[in-house]
Amino acid sequence: MSFEPADFAHAARDIAAAGRKLGALGLTPATSSNFSMRLDDGNLAVTVSGKDKGALRESDVMRVDAHGNAVGTSARPSAETLLHTQIYARFPHANAVLHTHSRAQTVASRLFAPAGVIRFAGYELQKAIAGYTTHESELDLPVFANTQHMPELVRAVDAWIDSGKPLYGYLIDGHGIYTWGRDMAETERHVEAFEFLINCELDLRRLRQ
Amino acid sequence: MSFEPADFAHAARDIAAAGRKLGALGLTPATSSNFSMRLDDGNLAVTVSGKDKGALRESDVMRVDAHGNAVGTSARPSAETLLHTQIYARFPHANAVLHTHSRAQTVASRLFAPAGVIRFAGYELQKAIAGYTTHESELDLPVFANTQHMPELVRAVDAWIDSGKPLYGYLIDGHGIYTWGRDMAETERHVEAFEFLINCELDLRRLRQ
Amino acid sequence: MSFEPADFAHAARDIAAAGRKLGALGLTPATSSNFSMRLDDGNLAVTVSGKDKGALRESDVMRVDAHGNAVGTSARPSAETLLHTQIYARFPHANAVLHTHSRAQTVASRLFAPAGVIRFAGYELQKAIAGYTTHESELDLPVFANTQHMPELVRAVDAWIDSGKPLYGYLIDGHGIYTWGRDMAETERHVEAFEFLINCELDLRRLRQ
Amino acid sequence: MSFEPADFAHAARDIAAAGRKLGALGLTPATSSNFSMRLDDGNLAVTVSGKDKGALRESDVMRVDAHGNAVGTSARPSAETLLHTQIYARFPHANAVLHTHSRAQTVASRLFAPAGVIRFAGYELQKAIAGYTTHESELDLPVFANTQHMPELVRAVDAWIDSGKPLYGYLIDGHGIYTWGRDMAETERHVEAFEFLINCELDLRRLRQ
Numbered sequence: 001m002s003f004e005p006a007d008f009a010h011a012a013r014d015i016a017a018a019g020r021k022l023g024a025l026g027l028t029p030a031t032s033s034n035f036s037m038r039l040d041d042g043n044l045a046v047t048v049s050g051k052d053k054g055a056l057r058e059s060d061v062m063r064v065d066a067h068g069n070a071v072g073t074s075a076r077p078s079a080e081t082l083l084h085t086q087i088y089a090r091f092p093h094a095n096a097v098l099h100t101h102s103r104a105q106t107v108a109s110r111l112f113a114p115a116g117v118i119r120f121a122g123y124e125l126q127k128a129i130a131g132y133t134t135h136e137s138e139l140d141l142p143v144f145a146n147t148q149h150m151p152e153l154v155r156a157v158d159a160w161i162d163s164g165k166p167l168y169g170y171l172i173d174g175h176g177i178y179t180w181g182r183d184m185a186e187t188e189r190h191v192e193a194f195e196f197l198i199n200c201e202l203d204l205r206r207l208r209q
Numbered sequence: 210m211s212f213e214p215a216d217f218a219h220a221a222r223d224i225a226a227a228g229r230k231l232g233a234l235g236l237t238p239a240t241s242s243n244f245s246m247r248l249d250d251g252n253l254a255v256t257v258s259g260k261d262k263g264a265l266r267e268s269d270v271m272r273v274d275a276h277g278n279a280v281g282t283s284a285r286p287s288a289e290t291l292l293h294t295q296i297y298a299r300f301p302h303a304n305a306v307l308h309t310h311s312r313a314q315t316v317a318s319r320l321f322a323p324a325g326v327i328r329f330a331g332y333e334l335q336k337a338i339a340g341y342t343t344h345e346s347e348l349d350l351p352v353f354a355n356t357q358h359m360p361e362l363v364r365a366v367d368a369w370i371d372s373g374k375p376l377y378g379y380l381i382d383g384h385g386i387y388t389w390g391r392d393m394a395e396t397e398r399h400v401e402a403f404e405f406l407i408n409c410e411l412d413l414r415r416l417r418q
Numbered sequence: 419m420s421f422e423p424a425d426f427a428h429a430a431r432d433i434a435a436a437g438r439k440l441g442a443l444g445l446t447p448a449t450s451s452n453f454s455m456r457l458d459d460g461n462l463a464v465t466v467s468g469k470d471k472g473a474l475r476e477s478d479v480m481r482v483d484a485h486g487n488a489v490g491t492s493a494r495p496s497a498e499t500l501l502h503t504q505i506y507a508r509f510p511h512a513n514a515v516l517h518t519h520s521r522a523q524t525v526a527s528r529l530f531a532p533a534g535v536i537r538f539a540g541y542e543l544q545k546a547i548a549g550y551t552t553h554e555s556e557l558d559l560p561v562f563a564n565t566q567h568m569p570e571l572v573r574a575v576d577a578w579i580d581s582g583k584p585l586y587g588y589l590i591d592g593h594g595i596y597t598w599g600r601d602m603a604e605t606e607r608h609v610e611a612f613e614f615l616i617n618c619e620l621d622l623r624r625l626r627q
Numbered sequence: 628m629s630f631e632p633a634d635f636a637h638a639a640r641d642i643a644a645a646g647r648k649l650g651a652l653g654l655t656p657a658t659s660s661n662f663s664m665r666l667d668d669g670n671l672a673v674t675v676s677g678k679d680k681g682a683l684r685e686s687d688v689m690r691v692d693a694h695g696n697a698v699g700t701s702a703r704p705s706a707e708t709l710l711h712t713q714i715y716a717r718f719p720h721a722n723a724v725l726h727t728h729s730r731a732q733t734v735a736s737r738l739f740a741p742a743g744v745i746r747f748a749g750y751e752l753q754k755a756i757a758g759y760t761t762h763e764s765e766l767d768l769p770v771f772a773n774t775q776h777m778p779e780l781v782r783a784v785d786a787w788i789d790s791g792k793p794l795y796g797y798l799i800d801g802h803g804i805y806t807w808g809r810d811m812a813e814t815e816r817h818v819e820a821f822e823f824l825i826n827c828e829l830d831l832r833r834l835r836q
Binding site for chain 1 (some may be wrong): 636657659679702722728730733738771774775799800801802803829832833836
Binding site (some may be wrong): 238239240241259277308312315316320355357381382383384385411413415418 | 543617
């Protein structure tokens with residue numbers, strides 16, 4: 001298996017299929033969420049704003065350049081596209097990014113925002129995150145403050161990476177998750193794994209009160 | 210995109226499709242819920258009483274006038290049709306109304322009935338409600354007392370609007386939600402967003418006990 | 419609409435369809451649950467033991483007489499068939515009986531077994547139970563002790579009815595619900611309504627701790 | 628009904644079908660879980676590592692010998708295959724093994740790991756476990772410590788069996804469940820029953836706090 005950037009047609013197809021799958025799982029309520037893939041010409045394929053992600057069609061995917069500007073279309077990219085371009089710039093092996101907005105992600109982000117991080121330990125499913133080979137480790141998922149001003153969020157993410165701490169995904173307070181991988185299949189696995197781990201932490205908190 | 214009243218055939222098709230979608234999400238148990246759209250002749254298309262909303266057919270939609278009286282049919286409109294006609298009268302831009310009856314809506318209505326309102330703040334998804342552009346705002350969802358006498362409910366809704374407070378939807382105690390929008394797609398987005406926000410508030414309440 | 423007993427072919431079709439619907443809702447785990455309908459010749463159509471109710475076929479329905487003895491088949495009726503025959507004997511207007519086994523039904527039955535009853539009040543959805551026309555009423559769902567000896571359960575149900583208290587369904591401790599109606603559609607509505615009301619009571623109990 | 632080992636083609640088909648069913652129920656997140664069946668030549672059919680179990684194809688099933696070594700393929704069996712071969716060695720009547728990884732299984736395993744066992748009593752659905760004929764009994768599901776070194780887990784399971792205590796399935800801490808049966812249908816019923824019982828115990832713990 002190789003992990004190469006895709007051409008636009010393949011990327012649009014993979015993005016639409018991911019949307020239908022994640023939508024059916026309830027991770028993209030009320031036209032929230034956005035998805036992207038790195039293209040073989042250095043541009044990105046990203047979802048246009050405001051669509052029902054569970055009914056996504058390939059025509060709901062547009063092309064932007066590495067700075068998030070629309071290419072060859074008058075469609076408007078989401079304001080959050082800057083978070084996608086940052087991930088591709090900082091993680092050269094990332095070829096797909098998924099931002100979802102589940103209820104568990106939102107609730108956990110609000111609950112753990114004061115701590116700034118959710119720490120997972122002792123879960124076999126940590127091994128579903130690429131690079132993890134044992135449950136005997138700790139996996140940190142940071143929670144950044146929400147803002148309507150994207151450059152502030154970009155700076156917070158940069159600061160985390162620059163500090164040398166590992167980063168496989170992050171939550172935004174009152175909002176959802178961003179995670180990425182070498183292809184769409186790996187990225188979907190990361191979304192599913194984080195969603196599972198977050199739900200387990202919430203369950204254990206309710207049960208241990 | 211324009212937001213115009215529909216003809217009966219299109220309205221019946223949109224209403225039946227919304228019923229199947231909301232039914233599959235579990236928002237319309239035991240033949241509860243009712244839906245409507247404003248028609249281009251000033252009448253309304255509304256669901257007939259007592260149908261399984263998840264299996265709604267276009268023939269389960271009837272026509273009523275702006276006062277809620279059946280037009281061209283012997284079918285009986287729901288007693289709650291008066292709440293639909295009120296919304297179209299008070300909100301000239303509303304072209305669709307959805308009343309659903311989820312478990313979270315019912316539970317939250319009972320829990321927040323003494324306060325009379327659920328206040329949402331800090332959720333990114335507040336932006337899914339038309340007119341909201343930032344999570345840095347407050348969104349109030351009033352809870353009105355239940356009654357089998359519809360004019361009482363109509364008066365309570367009128368009083369809220371007349372007080373000048375914004376209104377995007379409301380709960381009835383022990384019952385479900387009413388919300389509306391400029392077309393069916395926007396109204397479905399409002400139902401999904403309120404359902405999500407209500408569930409988050411219930412989750413946080415359980416987790417913060 | 420008339421409420422008449424069905425012939426065997428129609429009953430088998432209605433029972434299989436109800437099983438697929440209730441199975442998809444998660445109400446019939448691990449081959450639990452059983453369903454029946456009154457036939458126009460005074461016999462009953464009932465599900466055979468041990469089938470996956472979500473994948474029920476018409477050939478998984480057998481005929482028994484009013485005492486629960488197999489008619490024209492060597493298939494073995496469930497031991498719980500006696501609870502079905504009792505319902506048809508005591509409620510002349512009942513033409514369908516559904517016994518399901520959801521997680522909420524099981525959990526609530528254990529929680530409310532010491533009280534012997536769950537009392538619902540203030541829910542609009544009480545009106546989904548035939549005969550209820552307002553939420554301003556009380557709806558009692560008794561919880562009987564479980565036993566592997568069916569005649570004991572039959573006596574407990576008889577004692578409740580003989581005391582003159584209304585009965586629309588009942589729970590068995592650690593087990594599921596029995597409910598009935600004039601046809602399969604009404605009985606399905608009763609199952610959905612009780613499942614909804616039970617879940618609301620459990621939610622409110624968790625939230626009001 | 629006879630309970631005989633299957634040939635490879637039938638086993639692969641049964642395993643793929645079980646994966647689709649359990650995946651749809653949410654029991655196999657993020658490519659977790661693995662399944663197997665005993666073959667009529669003494670070998671086993673097992674799932675290859677790392678596949679989405681909800682989209683399992685017959686080509687995702689491989690053959691291993693009774694010691695867990697690949698037979699006639701260069702595909703790599705999961706490290707956990709040793710737990711499957713142990714079950715077939717210790718339980719001569721077992722012809723199918725399912726290992727799933729639901730959220731409830733993971734949460735319960737962590738909560739009950741200090742006690743080392745979950746004891747079920749008073750549930751009618753205990754009768755869904757082969758050999759149980761009444762709810763008036765106790766059903767113990769042990770929770771073993773997780774380890775990346777499979778022989779340690781094998782020893783823990785052997786020690787339980789050698790102590791003479793009955794064993795119908797077991798949890799691994801922070802991980803999922805293993806259960807088995809005389810054919811795939813019985814094993815699926817065991818998974819569904821344990822998942823149901825575990826969820827009920829968690830619910831009751833939340834409700835009785």
